[in-house]
Amino acid sequence: MPTTRLATSNDLPAWAIVAACILAVASLVLLIVEMRRRERGGMGILVTGVLALLALALAVLRPVRIAARESVIGARVVVLGDTSRSMALPSDGGGTRQKTRDDVIAQLTKAAPDARVMQLGFSDGAPKPFSVGDGTSARGQRSDLGSAIRALGTMPDERPAAVVVVSDGRLDDPQEDAPRALLKELGNAIHAPIHTIATTKEGPADASIRRVANAGAAVAHVPLPLKVDIGCSGGLSCDKLTVTARELREDGPPALLATGLADVKDGKASVDLTVTLDRAGVRILEVGIESPTGDTIPENNRRLLTLNVARERVRVLHVAGQPTNDVRALRQWLKSDASVDVVAFFILRTPADDPRAAQEDLALIPFPVDELFSVHLPSFDAVVLQDFDAQPYGLERHLPALARYVRAGGGLIMVGGPNSFVAGGYAGTPLGGVLPVSLDGTSGATAADTAPFVPAWTEPGRSAPVLAPLRAVVGDELPSMPGANVLGDVRTGGVVLWTHPTRTTKTGAPMPVLAIGDQGDGRSIALGIDGGWLFEFSELGARTAGRGHGALWDGLLGWLMRDPRFEPAQVDLREGCIADVPPILRIRTAGHATKGETVVLDVTRLDKSGVAPIHVEKVREGDDAPIEMALPPLPTGGYSARLRIGTGPTTRRDFACEAGGDEWADTRPDPERLRALAEATGGSFAFASDVRDIRLPKPTVVSAERHVVPVAPPWTWTLLAATLLGAHWFMRRRGGLS
Structure with missing residues (x-):
């Protein structure tokens, strides 16, 4: 758009402009001080003095009129919204963290209309585009912010002027105790400040199994030690909780393998269990605790582990x-x-x-x-x-x-x-x-x-x-x-x-x-x-x-013995299985099937309750290309998938679906981790209620056509300054000032 404005001469360095302004102000101050010693004619001395100083300044600055056709280019800002499963947890004041995240992003976009905002979601690996209000944007099974930022640094696109992270702070990377130097490296990877906005201040009242770790590989007929970490937060009262480990079986009810008692102190407890699995292959192990009174998220009181049990012999x-x-x-x-x-x-x-x-x-x-x-x-x-x-x-x-x-x-x-x-x-x-x-x-x-x-x-x-x-x-x-x-x-x-x-x-x-x-x-x-x-x-x-x-x-x-070498296919989950989210099974046949054969998949719940058997068929299109078969959303539990290609033998794959998995294991938000990241990278931190505190970069003005015309010839300003100085000297003499 065309614009016109006044400016100083282009041949003046910035320091000269500043010096001229300072001298003019100093001269005006001295004139005011001298006015106390005048005998008469005070108004004339003041007016001529001010006009003379103004004329001298104009003679030095030599103003010009700039007519230009300019474009305003907003700064490129990348907004990284957390799309992991933890964003489906409750936020402050009701609603979910996902809704708070979407509201924050909408406010950011509205507050910076000139900014070129790129909206990406991060969970696992490189960030991906997502839309505010999309109900599927809280399904990731990790919160890997480190990988997302490093991926931004390697993109061939224009580098962002700033990155804004909107999350609850419960991240897998960077970890909770990450040193400042490591956080600073993330900012160096994109050469831009990282601003952070925390969606949540306080966590819900919740008791959960935060981690289940097994020492070594699972071997049939060999005792397997398990360490179960339990957390209790959000003001929930926990004392002693019973911990059980059961194997989900298709031929009957779950088999109890071990039990223990957790003594919760300062919101934490650990229990050591030992289980022995009699059969090799993929086994589903359920580790659970009893739900204390007031627990608002009972879904994370049970963890389902998929163990690939090997044979020693x-x-x-x-x-x-x-x-x-x-x-x-x-x-x-x-x-x-x-x-x-x-x-x-x-x-x-x-x-x-x-x-x-x-x-x-x-x-x-x-x-x-x-x-x-x-x-x-x-x-x-x-x-x-x-x-x-x-x-x-x-x-x-x-x-x-x-x-x-x-x-x-x-x-x-x-x-x-x-x-x-x-x-x-x-x-x-x-x-x-x-x-x-x-x-x-x-x-x-x-x-x-x-x-x-x-x-x-x-x-x-x-x-x-x-x-x-x-x-x-x-x-x-x-x-x-x-x-x-x-x-x-x-x-x-x-x-x-x-x-x-x-x-x-x-x-x-x-x-x-x-x-x-x-x-x-x-x-x-x-x-x-x-x-x-x-x-x-x-x-x-x-x-x-x-x-x-x-x-x-x-x-x-x-x-x-289900040796993979002799199976007609290999079946795995493309992105794991989250309850109520359609899972996708990926099938690799390694050339043991031919084009045009029918691939039949039957899925049943291990405990035979709550879910009707699922039957899916698909015609094989290529000899070696992997086949993907989508299933309807499944509730929490263990499942068995049986695959048959043509008239060949059956391949079996057991798997488990959890309500939140690792992302719901610890429901406490971590705003301090976000604050530390912002401070280490030169960015700003705010809670969701203070989005306007985030300092986004200003837009850049680009001139497509520019004309510079002096307001008056330089000699005009010099002549005017000399004339006014003479008048001022005359008025000073009349007023008794030397």
């Missing part, structure tokens, strides 16, 4: 009916693997045998069936029943417990032989119900087919990672087997990997020879042959140096 119980070639080959392989701790029992004497000797003279001990399957069963990761008859050795009464063991997370492999499957008395039993195939135990049903055959690959068998090690050794070739146990149709959720080339089931489907399937929290495998040893000792075994047998069992046992 895979503990396998191998029970065989007789020492056949197949039994010896499997036992040797189990013994040769250093990662496997095997306990093996072979039936060398049946109850019907007559040893013709007294019991005390026999070296063979009776099979300890009761001790194994009632006392020690939970200590095993997997049970292998190979060619074993359940009836003569008292295993029948333990089959319900063995079935519960599988559904609770154990692994089961039943290997064929003359005394296995239907011939072993498992048809119609609870254990038969957890096998991936059905068993026909009706009178007259065939238990085995002794005709030699070569198993046939199924399409899922060719692509399943569980058999990838075997296919890498033998390709599509399989040895001829000396017969097979007769198995029924595959159960829902099971996958057939090998079939019989000629036999069919009652429904007309090819008879399964090798099938796998999930059973509750565990897994089971049905291998209806006793010729696995032929992968070592056969023409095929000779060509492959016998490596096929180990490759087969490496995949089977690895899949049973």
Whole structure:
């Protein structure tokens, strides 16, 4: 816009202008002092003196008229609003901290209309744009202000003249005890002052679990120490609080693992607990406290931990009916693997045998069936029943417990032989119900087919990672087997990997020879042959140096133990899971699926209450690209996601959703941390009620066209000054002043 203004001559330095003004003022003061000694004509002396001083000043300053077309460019100001989950907590005087943050940003924008305000939100990583009033702008699971400011410093855009941080001060970075030098480095990263505004002064009345730390990795069957830190703030009265640790399970109510008593003093307490997890894999651990009277945020009284429980060694119980070639080959392989701790029992004497000797003279001990399957069963990761008859050795009464063991997370492999499957008395039993195939135990049903055959690959068998090690050794070739146990149709959720080339089931489907399937929290495998040893000792075994047998069992046992190498997919949460916020599952298949296959995802709540099962399907668009599947908002709790690609096996991933997670663990605001950051970087600090105290930079004026014209020629000012000085001297003389 066009503007006109007066200014001094451009050739005058600033110090000359200041000196002229000072001398003029000093001369005026001296004139006033001299007026006391005058004899007459005081008004004339004063008027001429003032006019003479003004003329002298104009002669020195030589005023000019500047006509210009100017633009006002506001300073670039970046407003960083905290978008972490803690902003959903209550603020002072009602409402949420998120609403206070939005009100503060609106006031800032209104108070600085000329500023070029860029509004960004920070939580984890680089800042992202967000809109005031957006209900989704309080979902971040971290308050990483340090990373956000450093990211601003590396952006190729114009550097901001100032940064304004609006937060409750409960930050992950910088930490509470960060030194001043570290805070100053944040200001140096953007070469601008950092102003801070605290949304909240006082915290709510709240008791919470602020932190749960475990010492070392979680290992199955190994005690895991937990340290639970508890806080009590906002004037809430806390004394002694009971702390519990429970494992969320799909097969029943949560299992209590440990309990303790917290003695709260000065608003803090710590409790040490020790838990032991019997099963490896992803486990959900719930650590909670009782809610004291007056607690305004009971959601943070419970924390859900997702633990990836590892195995020190895979503990396998191998029970065989007789020492056949197949039994010896499997036992040797189990013994040769250093990662496997095997306990093996072979039936060398049946109850019907007559040893013709007294019991005390026999070296063979009776099979300890009761001790194994009632006392020690939970200590095993997997049970292998190979060619074993359940009836003569008292295993029948333990089959319900063995079935519960599988559904609770154990692994089961039943290997064929003359005394296995239907011939072993498992048809119609609870254990038969957890096998991936059905068993026909009706009178007259065939238990085995002794005709030699070569198993046939199924399409899922060719692509399943569980058999990838075997296919890498033998390709599509399989040895001829000396017969097979007769198995029924595959159960829902099971996958057939090998079939019989000629036999069919009652429904007309090819008879399964090798099938796998999930059973509750565990897994089971049905291998209806006793010729696995032929992968070592056969023409095929000779060509492959016998490596096929180990490759087969490496995949089977690895899949049973949920080894990621043998899973058809990897499932994880893209950004964790917050209660009532739609989570997104990211699926990576590593080339084990093809374009056009249907990806099916089923999600159920572990305790089977409150949430209906969720079913999501999506068609795979590429061979290797990750797949993202969105779920509806979920309430707080533990969940199990089961993924199936095409007709392949199932991948399971357990996860937990929390109301606030770490961001709600400590609900106290921390305005002092914001104040320290502002002071260290040369910025200003204010609470939400004093937003106008923030000193934002002034706008810059840019002239597009500029004309400078002297008000009068320099000699005019000089002549005027000389004339007025002469008049002043004349008036002084008349007044009696020298």
